[in-house]
Amino acid sequence: MPPLHPTPRARLRESADEIVLQLRGGGPALVAMSGGVDSALVASLAFEALGERTLAVTLTGPAVSAREVERAGSVARAIGIAHRVRSVDPLALPEYRSNPSDRCFFCRSLETRALREVGEEWGAVQYLDGVHRDDLADDRPGRVAMDRAGFRHPLAEAGWGKEEVRRTARKRGLPNWDEPSDACLSSRVRHGHPITAELLARIERAETIVRSHGFRQVRVRVEGSSARVEVEPESVPRLTREPVSSRVIAELEPLGFSPVVLDLHGYGRAPRSGASP
Numbered sequence: 001m002p003p004l005h006p007t008p009r010a011r012l013r014e015s016a017d018e019i020v021l022q023l024r025g026g027g028p029a030l031v032a033m034s035g036g037v038d039s040a041l042v043a044s045l046a047f048e049a050l051g052e053r054t055l056a057v058t059l060t061g062p063a064v065s066a067r068e069v070e071r072a073g074s075v076a077r078a079i080g081i082a083h084r085v086r087s088v089d090p091l092a093l094p095e096y097r098s099n100p101s102d103r104c105f106f107c108r109s110l111e112t113r114a115l116r117e118v119g120e121e122w123g124a125v126q127y128l129d130g131v132h133r134d135d136l137a138d139d140r141p142g143r144v145a146m147d148r149a150g151f152r153h154p155l156a157e158a159g160w161g162k163e164e165v166r167r168t169a170r171k172r173g174l175p176n177w178d179e180p181s182d183a184c185l186s187s188r189v190r191h192g193h194p195i196t197a198e199l200l201a202r203i204e205r206a207e208t209i210v211r212s213h214g215f216r217q218v219r220v221r222v223e224g225s226s227a228r229v230e231v232e233p234e235s236v237p238r239l240t241r242e243p244v245s246s247r248v249i250a251e252l253e254p255l256g257f258s259p260v261v262l263d264l265h266g267y268g269r270a271p272r273s274g275a276s277p
Helices: 016-024 037-053 066-078 103-122 133-137 141-148 162-172 196-211 233-239 244-255
Strands: 029-033 054-059 082-087 126-128 218-223 226-231 261-262
Touching: 016 037, 016 218, 029 103, 037 054, 037 066, 037 126, 037 162, 054 066, 054 126, 054 162, 066 082, 082 103, 082 162, 126 233, 162 218, 196 218, 196 226, 226 233, 226 244, 233 244
Parallel strands: 029 054, 029 126, 054 082, 226 261
Antiparallel strands: 218 226
16 A cells, blocks of 8 residues: 655544554565654554564664663564664765754665665565654655655554554553653754764763753753753753752763753753754
8 A cells, every 4th residue: 555645734543453454454564663652653553463574673873872772672572573673874974974954864865775675685565664643744854765765654644643652552551652752863963063973972971861860851962062951841940950950061061062051941942953853
Protein backbone atom coordinates (compact mmCIF):
# COMPACT_ATOMS: atom_id res chain seq x y z
CA MET A 1 0.00 0.00 0.00
CA PRO A 2 1.55 3.37 -0.95
CA PRO A 3 1.91 6.11 1.69
CA LEU A 4 -0.89 8.63 1.85
CA HIS A 5 1.07 11.81 2.75
CA PRO A 6 -1.79 13.60 4.60
CA THR A 7 -1.61 17.34 5.23
CA PRO A 8 -1.60 18.71 8.80
CA ARG A 9 -5.30 19.43 8.37
CA ALA A 10 -6.13 15.79 7.61
CA ARG A 11 -8.16 14.34 10.44
CA LEU A 12 -8.25 10.66 9.67
CA ARG A 13 -8.43 8.61 12.81
CA GLU A 14 -7.65 5.01 12.06
CA SER A 15 -7.58 2.62 14.99
CA ALA A 16 -4.56 0.64 16.09
CA ASP A 17 -6.26 -2.47 14.71
CA GLU A 18 -6.60 -0.82 11.31
CA ILE A 19 -2.92 0.16 11.29
CA VAL A 20 -1.97 -3.41 12.19
CA LEU A 21 -4.15 -4.77 9.41
CA GLN A 22 -2.53 -2.48 6.82
CA LEU A 23 0.98 -3.39 7.97
CA ARG A 24 0.14 -7.09 7.91
CA GLY A 25 -0.68 -6.85 4.23
CA GLY A 26 2.55 -5.09 3.32
CA GLY A 27 5.08 -7.84 3.86
CA PRO A 28 8.27 -8.04 5.99
CA ALA A 29 9.04 -4.69 7.60
CA LEU A 30 12.08 -2.83 8.82
CA VAL A 31 11.36 -0.19 11.47
CA ALA A 32 13.81 2.68 11.95
CA MET A 33 13.64 2.74 15.75
CA SER A 34 15.26 5.36 17.93
CA GLY A 35 14.74 5.41 21.67
CA GLY A 36 11.66 7.61 21.27
CA VAL A 37 8.04 6.67 21.83
CA ASP A 38 6.91 7.35 18.22
CA SER A 39 9.08 4.77 16.50
CA ALA A 40 8.67 2.43 19.48
CA LEU A 41 4.92 2.41 18.92
CA VAL A 42 5.37 1.70 15.21
CA ALA A 43 7.69 -1.17 16.12
CA SER A 44 5.07 -2.53 18.53
CA LEU A 45 2.28 -2.32 15.95
CA ALA A 46 4.45 -3.84 13.22
CA PHE A 47 5.50 -6.68 15.50
CA GLU A 48 1.85 -7.41 16.29
CA ALA A 49 1.12 -7.45 12.58
CA LEU A 50 4.11 -9.41 11.34
CA GLY A 51 5.87 -11.10 14.26
CA GLU A 52 9.24 -12.48 13.22
CA ARG A 53 8.90 -10.77 9.85
CA THR A 54 9.69 -7.46 11.59
CA LEU A 55 13.14 -6.04 12.28
CA ALA A 56 13.90 -2.92 14.33
CA VAL A 57 17.13 -1.10 13.49
CA THR A 58 18.68 1.62 15.63
CA LEU A 59 21.37 3.83 14.17
CA THR A 60 24.22 4.98 16.33
CA GLY A 61 27.03 7.47 15.77
CA PRO A 62 28.65 10.61 17.21
CA ALA A 63 25.37 12.58 17.17
CA VAL A 64 23.34 9.90 18.96
CA SER A 65 23.57 9.73 22.75
CA ALA A 66 24.44 6.42 24.36
CA ARG A 67 21.35 6.88 26.52
CA GLU A 68 19.14 6.87 23.45
CA VAL A 69 20.68 3.67 22.06
CA GLU A 70 20.35 1.92 25.42
CA ARG A 71 16.70 2.94 25.66
CA ALA A 72 16.02 1.60 22.16
CA GLY A 73 17.45 -1.75 23.20
CA SER A 74 15.27 -1.84 26.31
CA VAL A 75 12.16 -1.04 24.29
CA ALA A 76 12.97 -3.70 21.69
CA ARG A 77 13.32 -6.30 24.45
CA ALA A 78 10.02 -5.23 25.98
CA ILE A 79 8.27 -5.62 22.61
CA GLY A 80 10.07 -8.84 21.75
CA ILE A 81 11.10 -7.60 18.33
CA ALA A 82 14.41 -8.53 16.67
CA HIS A 83 16.78 -5.59 17.01
CA ARG A 84 20.01 -4.53 15.35
CA VAL A 85 22.28 -1.54 15.89
CA ARG A 86 24.06 -0.05 12.89
CA SER A 87 26.80 2.59 13.13
CA VAL A 88 26.62 5.57 10.78
CA ASP A 89 28.87 8.64 10.85
CA PRO A 90 27.32 11.75 9.27
CA LEU A 91 30.46 13.71 10.21
CA ALA A 92 32.07 12.04 7.20
CA LEU A 93 29.95 14.42 5.09
CA PRO A 94 31.30 17.97 4.70
CA GLU A 95 27.72 19.15 4.04
CA TYR A 96 26.80 17.91 7.50
CA ARG A 97 29.87 19.18 9.34
CA SER A 98 29.28 22.73 8.09
CA ASN A 99 25.85 22.62 9.76
CA PRO A 100 23.57 24.32 7.19
CA SER A 101 19.86 24.75 7.82
CA ASP A 102 19.18 21.57 5.80
CA ARG A 103 21.77 19.55 7.72
CA CYS A 104 19.20 16.87 8.56
CA PHE A 105 18.65 16.10 4.87
CA PHE A 106 22.26 15.01 4.43
CA CYS A 107 22.21 13.00 7.64
CA ARG A 108 18.93 11.23 6.86
CA SER A 109 20.06 10.50 3.30
CA LEU A 110 23.11 8.71 4.68
CA GLU A 111 21.06 6.95 7.35
CA THR A 112 18.36 5.74 4.97
CA ARG A 113 21.00 4.25 2.68
CA ALA A 114 22.36 2.31 5.65
CA LEU A 115 18.88 1.20 6.71
CA ARG A 116 17.99 0.04 3.23
CA GLU A 117 21.25 -1.92 3.01
CA VAL A 118 20.26 -3.76 6.18
CA GLY A 119 16.72 -4.21 4.95
CA GLU A 120 17.68 -5.54 1.53
CA GLU A 121 20.03 -8.07 3.09
CA TRP A 122 17.37 -9.11 5.61
CA GLY A 123 14.48 -9.19 3.13
CA ALA A 124 12.40 -6.15 4.06
CA VAL A 125 9.61 -5.02 1.78
CA GLN A 126 8.25 -2.21 3.96
CA TYR A 127 10.38 0.54 5.52
CA LEU A 128 8.67 2.30 8.43
CA ASP A 129 9.39 5.26 10.71
CA GLY A 130 7.72 7.09 13.59
CA VAL A 131 6.67 10.35 11.88
CA HIS A 132 3.23 11.41 13.11
CA ARG A 133 0.67 14.07 12.21
CA ASP A 134 2.16 16.79 14.42
CA ASP A 135 5.51 16.43 12.65
CA LEU A 136 3.93 17.36 9.33
CA ALA A 137 3.38 20.96 10.43
CA ASP A 138 7.14 21.58 10.54
CA ASP A 139 9.64 22.08 7.73
CA ARG A 140 11.84 19.05 8.30
CA PRO A 141 14.48 18.34 5.64
CA GLY A 142 15.13 14.97 7.22
CA ARG A 143 11.61 13.85 6.46
CA VAL A 144 12.15 14.71 2.78
CA ALA A 145 15.09 12.29 2.75
CA MET A 146 12.98 9.59 4.41
CA ASP A 147 10.24 10.09 1.80
CA ARG A 148 12.72 9.86 -1.07
CA ALA A 149 14.09 6.62 0.36
CA GLY A 150 10.62 5.09 0.35
CA PHE A 151 9.87 5.10 4.06
CA ARG A 152 6.23 4.97 5.16
CA HIS A 153 4.84 6.94 8.11
CA PRO A 154 2.08 4.69 9.53
CA LEU A 155 1.16 7.07 12.36
CA ALA A 156 0.84 10.09 10.08
CA GLU A 157 -1.10 8.05 7.54
CA ALA A 158 -3.55 7.12 10.28
CA GLY A 159 -3.91 10.74 11.39
CA TRP A 160 -2.31 10.17 14.79
CA GLY A 161 -0.57 12.98 16.69
CA LYS A 162 1.58 12.91 19.80
CA GLU A 163 -1.39 12.66 22.14
CA GLU A 164 -2.67 9.50 20.46
CA VAL A 165 0.84 8.08 20.30
CA ARG A 166 1.51 8.45 24.03
CA ARG A 167 -1.94 7.22 25.03
CA THR A 168 -1.65 4.09 22.87
CA ALA A 169 1.95 3.45 23.91
CA ARG A 170 0.84 3.52 27.54
CA LYS A 171 -1.98 1.07 26.86
CA ARG A 172 0.47 -1.24 25.15
CA GLY A 173 2.86 -1.10 28.10
CA LEU A 174 5.80 0.45 26.27
CA PRO A 175 8.41 1.45 28.87
CA ASN A 176 9.16 4.80 27.22
CA TRP A 177 5.55 5.94 26.75
CA ASP A 178 6.09 9.09 28.84
CA GLU A 179 9.77 9.75 28.13
CA PRO A 180 10.58 13.32 27.00
CA SER A 181 11.12 13.80 23.28
CA ASP A 182 14.71 13.77 22.11
CA ALA A 183 16.71 14.71 19.02
CA CYS A 184 20.22 14.20 17.75
CA LEU A 185 22.98 16.03 19.59
CA SER A 186 23.75 18.16 16.53
CA SER A 187 20.37 19.84 16.95
CA ARG A 188 21.87 21.71 19.92
CA VAL A 189 24.34 23.60 17.70
CA ARG A 190 23.23 26.77 15.97
CA HIS A 191 23.15 26.45 12.19
CA GLY A 192 26.31 27.73 10.55
CA HIS A 193 28.54 26.73 13.45
CA PRO A 194 30.68 23.71 12.51
CA ILE A 195 29.97 20.37 14.14
CA THR A 196 32.74 18.13 15.43
CA ALA A 197 32.80 14.84 17.29
CA GLU A 198 34.53 16.59 20.20
CA LEU A 199 31.76 19.19 20.46
CA LEU A 200 29.03 16.54 20.36
CA ALA A 201 30.76 14.56 23.11
CA ARG A 202 30.91 17.69 25.31
CA ILE A 203 27.22 18.37 24.74
CA GLU A 204 26.30 14.81 25.66
CA ARG A 205 28.38 15.03 28.83
CA ALA A 206 26.83 18.39 29.74
CA GLU A 207 23.28 17.07 29.34
CA THR A 208 24.12 14.01 31.41
CA ILE A 209 25.33 16.32 34.18
CA VAL A 210 22.17 18.43 34.11
CA ARG A 211 19.95 15.32 34.18
CA SER A 212 21.89 14.08 37.21
CA HIS A 213 20.31 16.96 39.14
CA GLY A 214 16.87 15.44 38.58
CA PHE A 215 15.73 17.15 35.36
CA ARG A 216 13.97 15.07 32.71
CA GLN A 217 13.85 17.27 29.59
CA VAL A 218 17.29 18.75 28.96
CA ARG A 219 18.91 20.66 26.12
CA VAL A 220 22.34 22.27 26.26
CA ARG A 221 22.34 24.57 23.23
CA VAL A 222 25.66 25.84 21.95
CA GLU A 223 26.67 28.96 20.06
CA GLY A 224 30.41 29.47 19.83
CA SER A 225 31.82 28.78 23.27
CA SER A 226 28.62 29.66 25.13
CA ALA A 227 25.99 27.20 26.29
CA ARG A 228 22.34 27.74 27.22
CA VAL A 229 20.70 25.18 29.49
CA GLU A 230 17.02 24.42 28.97
CA VAL A 231 14.89 22.17 31.15
CA GLU A 232 11.18 21.43 31.27
CA PRO A 233 9.27 24.71 31.96
CA GLU A 234 7.86 23.57 35.30
CA SER A 235 11.40 22.90 36.57
CA VAL A 236 12.92 26.27 35.60
CA PRO A 237 12.44 27.72 39.11
CA ARG A 238 14.45 24.87 40.61
CA LEU A 239 17.18 25.19 37.97
CA THR A 240 17.59 28.89 38.67
CA ARG A 241 17.56 28.63 42.48
CA GLU A 242 20.60 28.06 44.63
CA PRO A 243 22.39 25.80 45.14
CA VAL A 244 21.40 24.03 41.90
CA SER A 245 22.09 27.00 39.63
CA SER A 246 25.66 27.49 40.82
CA ARG A 247 26.38 23.78 40.76
CA VAL A 248 25.16 23.33 37.18
CA ILE A 249 27.22 26.28 35.95
CA ALA A 250 30.31 25.14 37.88
CA GLU A 251 30.06 21.62 36.49
CA LEU A 252 29.56 22.69 32.87
CA GLU A 253 32.27 25.34 32.67
CA PRO A 254 35.16 22.81 32.90
CA LEU A 255 33.78 21.22 29.73
CA GLY A 256 34.82 24.36 27.87
CA PHE A 257 31.50 26.24 27.87
CA SER A 258 31.65 29.92 28.79
CA PRO A 259 29.41 31.59 29.61
CA VAL A 260 26.86 29.04 30.78
CA VAL A 261 23.39 30.58 30.74
CA LEU A 262 20.33 29.12 32.47
CA ASP A 263 17.31 29.65 30.25
CA LEU A 264 14.39 31.30 32.06
CA HIS A 265 11.69 30.15 29.61
CA GLY A 266 12.17 26.40 29.55
CA TYR A 267 12.31 23.81 26.80
CA GLY A 268 9.79 24.48 24.06
CA ARG A 269 9.33 28.09 25.13
CA ALA A 270 12.81 29.49 24.69
CA PRO A 271 13.50 31.69 21.65
CA ARG A 272 15.03 29.68 18.79
CA SER A 273 18.14 30.87 16.98
CA GLY A 274 18.79 28.33 14.27
CA ALA A 275 18.67 25.25 16.46
CA SER A 276 16.38 22.23 16.15
CA PRO A 277 14.13 20.56 18.74
